[in-house]
Amino acid sequence: QVQLVESGAGLVQAGNSLTLSCVFSGRAFSVYYMGWFRQAPGKEREFVAAITRTGGKTVVTDSLQGRFTISRDNAENTVYLQMKKLTPEDTAVYTCAAGLVLSTQSRDYQYWGPGTQVTVSS
Secondary structure: OOEEEEEOOEEEEOOOOEEEEEEEEOOOHHHOEEEEEEEOOOOOOEEEEEEOOOOOOEEEOHHHOOOEEEEEEOOOOEEEEEEOOOOHHHOEEEEEEEEOOOOOOHHHEEEEOOOEEEEEEO
């Protein structure tokens, strides 16, 4: 059974950086494309970033390019989301997901972590 567990979140001040981790278990990690999504209070879940199985290609939503980076370590079964120059608008629950295609759409991901709260103070 596939399990995803996020870590690394918390309370940070605006302008600082934070890196989230998501550990995958239960099946062969390298088979899956990985994505990060976030949901802010009162808003719909939105796509953040995705990465191919080898890590050779990444996609980051336009509004976050230059500040957010997705990467993965297949030896550690882990996908990362590096976030720089955080603003209060980045406050959200961040969730990692696994799927069989590279996609910006949540419906294309079969497995989801429970999510982790990132709060950015001004």
